Amino acid sequence: MPIQKPIKHYLQFSDLTLEEYEYVIERAHIIKRKFKNYEIYHPMIDRTLVMVFDKNSTRTRLSFEAGMHQLGGAAIYLNTRDSQLGRGEPVEDAGQVMSRMCDIIMVRTYGQDIIERFAANSRVPVINGLTNEHHPCQVAADIFTYIEHRGSITGKTVAWVGDANNMLYSWLQAAEVFGFHVNVSTPHGYEMDMSLVSTDRFTVFSNPSDACEGAHLVNTDVWTSMGYEEENAARLKAFDGWIVDSAKMARAAPDALFMHCLPAHRGEEVSADVIDGPQSVVWDEAENRLHIQKALIEYLLLGRIENK
Helix, strand or coil, rough: CCCCCCCCCCCCHHHCCHHHHHHHHHHHHHHHHHHHHCCCCCCCCCCEEEEEECCCHHHHHHHHHHHHHHHHCCEEEEHHHHHHHHHCCHHHHHHHCCCCCCCEEEEECCCCCHHHHHHCCCCCCEEEEEECCCCCCCCCCHHHHHHHHCCCCCCEEECCCCCCHHHHHHHHHHHHHCCCCEEEEECCCCCCCCCHHHCCCCCCCCCCHHCCCCCCCCEEECCCCCCCHHHHHHHHHCCCCCCCHHHHHHHHCCCCCCCCCCCCCCCCCCCCHCCCCECCHHHHHHHHHHHHHHHHHHHHHHHCCCCC
């Protein structure tokens, strides 16, 4: 019988070491170059990715589905409303069944506990496509994008202006892995849940403009994430002044980049002149979800391979 290698899941950013990220990022560079040069690269022939969506998506579905096809494999979309999960099938049972019919699974859902329970019952690698607590694939793409534009992120300062959400918690884990610092500014009442923070590589600022001082990367997100729509009116009031505008970017380092995981609301969390301006790399950032996830799928299924 073939020897079964240990299953490696990717459920939060800290699941990979710095050495592993350096390898995956290098593979992402290579895979992206192949994509741009129209070179066929099909290491996933006869492999199947199942994508389980409990939350709506544009970039996550497109990047995973297109990416798996580009690697020579197949991708199957499952929405919980259209599957037995929507009728109350236990997450544990779904993990058991689905993992017997495919090679790798991506789950986009609400609580982190859901994906943890699913992965605990899966026979194949499980990737976190987004939960309320973590968004590791997006931050991996963001770091890949920063490295493409500016080189190493180690020792740099990242400013987070806005809600203490899944993106921020993944950025804080990334700071610990890569060795950079995060300046955090959240409105009163929307501060970090310290039970989700396992690093001291951050400084909290009550003034969002002060958080941008000297930053090499300024990052924000929508003020009302999925699942919190009923709070929208209260959030718009509480977040007044937390828009990333040209005045805040002027306090950042001269070569600072601006990122946003999208979708964006111009005039709320970011001004149009910033997101559409010369410091913005949001379109590269969005595209790089495709490339970093292809490299991640390759690594989780095939392990380290020769640079080919």
